[in-house]
Structure formats: C-alpha cells, structure tokens
Amino acid sequence: MSLLHFLRAMWGIVGRELWRFIQQKERFISALVRPLIWLFVFAAGFRNTLGMAIAPPYETYILYEVYITPGLIGMIQLFNGMQSSLTMVYDREMGSMRILLVSPLPRWFLLICKLIAGTAVSILQVYVFLGIAWFYDIQAPLQGYLLILPALILDGLMLGALGLLLSSFIRQLENFAGVMNFVIFPLFFMSTALYPLWKIQESSALLHNLASYNPFSQGVELIRFALYGQFNQQAFIYTLAAFIIFMIAAIIGYTPSKGMMTRKGGD
Amino acid sequence: MTAQALKVEDLSFSYATKKALNNVSFSVAAGECTILLGQNGAGKSTLFSLITRLYDTRAGKIELCGFDVKQQTRLALAKLGVVFQQTTLDLDLTVTQNLRYHAALHGMSRKAANLRIAEELERLNMLERRNEKVRQLNGGHKRRVEIARALLHQPALLLLDEPTVGLDMPSRQAIVEHVHKLASEHQLAVLWATHLIDEVYPEDRLLMLHKGEIKAKGTISDVLQITETDNIGAAFKQIAKETVL
Numbered sequence: 001m002s003l004l005h006f007l008r009a010m011w012g013i014v015g016r017e018l019w020r021f022i023q024q025k026e027r028f029i030s031a032l033v034r035p036l037i038w039l040f041v042f043a044a045g046f047r048n049t050l051g052m053a054i055a056p057p058y059e060t061y062i063l064y065e066v067y068i069t070p071g072l073i074g075m076i077q078l079f080n081g082m083q084s085s086l087t088m089v090y091d092r093e094m095g096s097m098r099i100l101l102v103s104p105l106p107r108w109f110l111l112i113c114k115l116i117a118g119t120a121v122s123i124l125q126v127y128v129f130l131g132i133a134w135f136y137d138i139q140a141p142l143q144g145y146l147l148i149l150p151a152l153i154l155d156g157l158m159l160g161a162l163g164l165l166l167s168s169f170i171r172q173l174e175n176f177a178g179v180m181n182f183v184i185f186p187l188f189f190m191s192t193a194l195y196p197l198w199k200i201q202e203s204s205a206l207l208h209n210l211a212s213y214n215p216f217s218q219g220v221e222l223i224r225f226a227l228y229g230q231f232n233q234q235a236f237i238y239t240l241a242a243f244i245i246f247m248i249a250a251i252i253g254y255t256p257s258k259g260m261m262t263r264k265g266g267d
Numbered sequence: 268m269t270a271q272a273l274k275v276e277d278l279s280f281s282y283a284t285k286k287a288l289n290n291v292s293f294s295v296a297a298g299e300c301t302i303l304l305g306q307n308g309a310g311k312s313t314l315f316s317l318i319t320r321l322y323d324t325r326a327g328k329i330e331l332c333g334f335d336v337k338q339q340t341r342l343a344l345a346k347l348g349v350v351f352q353q354t355t356l357d358l359d360l361t362v363t364q365n366l367r368y369h370a371a372l373h374g375m376s377r378k379a380a381n382l383r384i385a386e387e388l389e390r391l392n393m394l395e396r397r398n399e400k401v402r403q404l405n406g407g408h409k410r411r412v413e414i415a416r417a418l419l420h421q422p423a424l425l426l427l428d429e430p431t432v433g434l435d436m437p438s439r440q441a442i443v444e445h446v447h448k449l450a451s452e453h454q455l456a457v458l459w460a461t462h463l464i465d466e467v468y469p470e471d472r473l474l475m476l477h478k479g480e481i482k483a484k485g486t487i488s489d490v491l492q493i494t495e496t497d498n499i500g501a502a503f504k505q506i507a508k509e510t511v512l
Contacts, residue, residue, distance in 0.1 A: 005373075008371050009371055009374060011371060012367070012372055013368075015371075095354070095355045096355045098351055099351075101319075102319045102320070104344040104345035104373065104374075
C-alpha cells in the first residue's frame with residue numbers, strides 16, 4: 001500500500017465532498033443565512049443592550065457585531081461539523097458509506113479524510129461570511145484573514161471530530177433532532193460566542209465554569225485572537241486536546257471489533 | 268489445484284441474543300459461480316457484512332485469496348468487489364464521477380481509472396451514458412454501473428447481495444448472464460446471494476442457508492441428492508420445511 005494510494009484516496013474523498021457542496025447551492029446559501037441573520041438582526045438589536053468593555057484581543061471599545069463575528073464563525077463550523085455527522089448517519093442508513101468502508105484503506109484514514117473534507121467545506125463558508133461582513137464594516141486587520149486559517153483548520157477538525165463521534169453513536173436519522181437539542185444548542189449558548197466570560201460570571205458562576213470548559217468556547221477564542229493577529233496558547237492547547245480526544249473516540253466508535261458498528265445490527 | 272478465492276471456516280455470529288450464523292464453512296474457487304440461496308432472515312446479509320469486514324469476525328475465519336480478513340484486512344479487501352443490495356451510488360454525481368471515486372479509493376491513477384472505466388462500461392453497454400447523472404438512470408442501469416464499479420480494480424472475488432431485487436425481467440436476465448460470463452471467461456469467483464431460484468445456472472454451485480446454518484452445498488446434483496428432491500425449488504422448500512418440523 002503506497003503513499004500514492006493514500007493521497008489519491010484522500011483527494012478522491014475531499015474532492016467529492018467539495019464538489020457535492022458546490023453543487024448543492026441551497027446548502028451553501030442556508031449555511032450562510034444562519035450566521036448572517038445573527039449578525040444583521042440579533043447583533044444589531046442587542047448593540048445597545050450589551051456594552052463591551054475593552055478586553056484582549058481588542059484594544060478599543062468595539063461594537064457587539066464585532067464581538068460576535070468570531071462566535072458566528074464558530075457557529076458556521078459547529079453546524080458544518082454536525083452536518084457532516086448527519087451526512088455520515090444518512091450515508092450509513094442509505095448504504096453508501098459501505099463503499100467507503102470496504103475500500104482497502106484503514107478506517108482511521110478514511111475518517112480523517114472525511115474530516116478534512118468537512119473542514120475544507122466549512123473554511124470555504126467562513127471566508128464567504130467574512131467577505132460579506134467586511135462590506136458590513138466588520139473589518140479585522142488584513143493579516144488576520146490569513147492568520148485565522150490555522151485556527152479555522154484546528155477548530156473545524158475539532159468540531160468535525162465531535163460530529164464523527166456522535167455519528168458513531170446515532171442509530172437512525174430521526175435521532176438527529178436530539179443532537180440539535182443536546183449538543184448544538186448547549187455548546188453554542190454556553191460559550192463565549194455571544195457574550196464574554198466576565199459577563200457570564202456576573203450572572204452565574206456555574207454558567208461561567210461551563211462556558212470556560214466548553215471546547216467550543218476555546219475554539220471561538222482561538223479564532224477571535226487569530227483574527228486580530230494574536231496567539232491564544234491556552235485556547236490552542238485546549239482545542240487541540242479536544243480534537244485528539246474526539247478523534248480517538250470516533251475511530252474506536254468506527255472500529256468493527258470495538259465500536260458501535262457491530263452492535264447496530266444494520267450497517 | 269484450484270485457487271480458493273474465498274474460504275470461510277466455522278463462522279458463527281450473534282446479535283446480542285440472536286444467533287445469526289452458526290458454524291458456517293464453505294469456499295468459492297476462481298471461475299466458479301456460487302449461488303447463496305436463503306430466505307429473508309437466513310443470514311445472507313450478515314455473512315456478507317462479515318466477509319466485507321463491516322462486522323468483526325469473532326468466531327471462525329474468513330480468507331480472501333489466502334489473506335485473513337481480520338488480520339490482513341486491507342490486502343484482503345483489495346481482492347474484493349461488492350454489489351450491495353441497496354444502491355450505493357451517489358445520485359447527484361455522474362456515472363464517471365461515481366466510478367472515479369471508487370477508483371481513487373483503490374489507489375488507481377486517473378489514467379488507469381479512465382481506461383478501466385471505459386472498458387467496464389463498454390462491456391455493459393453503458394459507455395454512452397457515462398456523463399449522465401446517476402439519478403437519471405433506471406434501476407437496471409444503476410445496477411450495471413454498480414457491477415462496473417465493483418470490477419474496476421479487477422478483484423478476484425465478486426460478491427453480489429440480491430442485485431436483481433426490484434428489477435424487471437429483461438434487466439434481471441441481462442445481469443445474471445453478464446455475471447455468469449464474467450465467472451467463466453475471466454476466472455472471476457462469484458458469490459451471489461438471492462432467493463430467486465431462476466437465477467441459478469446448471470453449472471453453478473449452491474449454498475443453501477437457512478436460519479444461519481448451511482443445510483446443503485455443492486453442485487446442483489449434490490444438493491438434489493442431499494435433499495432427496497428433483498429440482499432446486501423443491502430442495503429449497505424441503506430445507507425450510509425440515510427446519511420447521
């Protein structure tokens with residue numbers, strides 16, 4: 001089994017996902033509409049209610065829209081990770097995942113390829129969102145748009161790995177509504193995406209703790225700092241560790257002898 | 268000596284409390300078409316999931332061209348072509364895109380893939396439809412594409428899990444004929460799961476699976492002798508009846 005085989009397979013899987021994404025215009029538009037509504041409607045409405053103190057990485061007072069932009073980037077990647085998970089469950093129910101799993105490649109490699117593909121799609125969405133936000137006068141330093149890329153890759157991988165892990169546990173597509181209620185909403189609302197930690201602390205110490213240990217928060221902070229040319233080491237280590245843990249658990253979940261595959265009795 | 272493309276030894280498998288396969292042993296040689304006959308729930312799909320390593324083999328052993336599926340998974344899977352019962356094509360991609368995806372998973376170069384795609388589609392009279400989206404094809408044509416896909420990487424064993432279900436008679440006949448031809452002319456080993464006895468050719472070997480156990484195996488005359496019947500349909504019924512009694 002040569003390196004070339006691995007590279008060709010990776011290109012095959014990633015290329016297919018990107019192609020499918022480009023073909024599905026509705027998916028692209030709906031992925032963009034969600035954060036844009038938050039930005040144009042929610043953030044605009046709360047601009048005067050939620051005052052923002054000066055806190056790193058910001059060096060001056062900022063508008064609420066500016067604050068939640070990294071949170072909305074995180075939201076795009078979170079939904080995308082869960083969408084990939086949904087696709088995995090759908091593919092497994094419809095049988096098309098079998099063709100991937102019976103190919104002569106290790107499972108861990110196939111899962112990583114799927115993950116890279118999902119992350120690439122989410123990064124594409126993020127840059128389009130940032131482009132629109134630019135015209136709405138939410139502008140970060142130019143180098144921030146480049147420096148954000150490694151943060152987006154790591155955050156995308158971490159949230160994608162979480163999605164993969166969930167997909168190894170979800171038996172049927174119908175159960176996916178539970179993911180929405182029990183994973184997406186808590187992760188998003190109990191995070192620093194919409195309000196800074198100090199503000200959460202003012203209202204609840206418990207919420208503050210939950211938000212600080214939430215890996216989604218750390219991913220958002222990594223992005224927030226990167227966008228302003230700064231490196232948040234704690235957020236980086238936390239996000240990386242979360243990625244490794246989710247990925248290992250997902251690989252175990254998809255290993256025939258150890259994971260959920262045999263117990264499902266279907267696929 | 269005939270090369271064994273597939274060798275299954277003492278294979279057993281259970282779902283929680285239900286035994287799905289019990290001490291199943293058989294082999295399929297190159298150039299041989301073996302028909303796996305069994306009613307719904309006989310254990311055919313479980314057997315296929317174990318051969319393709321979708322499930323873990325806990326009791327017994329499966330070898331593909333001498334490679335242990337559990338220990339040498341990748342070497343074994345490289346020798347295998349599969350057509351699953353459900354369509355596993357991406358409906359929004361064209362025929363060629365679907366086939367290229369499969370070729371990439373098997374590490375084929377773009378040039379080699381294009382060559383093999385053209386060869387296989389030509390053989391199934393599907394070449395002129397290569398740029399159509401799979402969604403636009405009828406059931407029979409989709410099946411043909413899946414057979415072409417399973418053969419792209421030139422496997423030694425072709426597994427087909429009830430590939431003709433839901434197809435009209437001419438499409439069914441065309442597929443049955445094509446696969447038998449592949450076995451005889453290209454020395455391909457074929458394991459074909461079905462519950463339709465009219466898909467059996469006189470030269471085929473039979474495996475009769477009922478409630479997870481092989482009740483009869485061998486050539487058609489062997490099976491008729493074991494079951495003391497004079498045709499496959501009667502043998503099939505006899506096996507089901509014996510177990511009920």
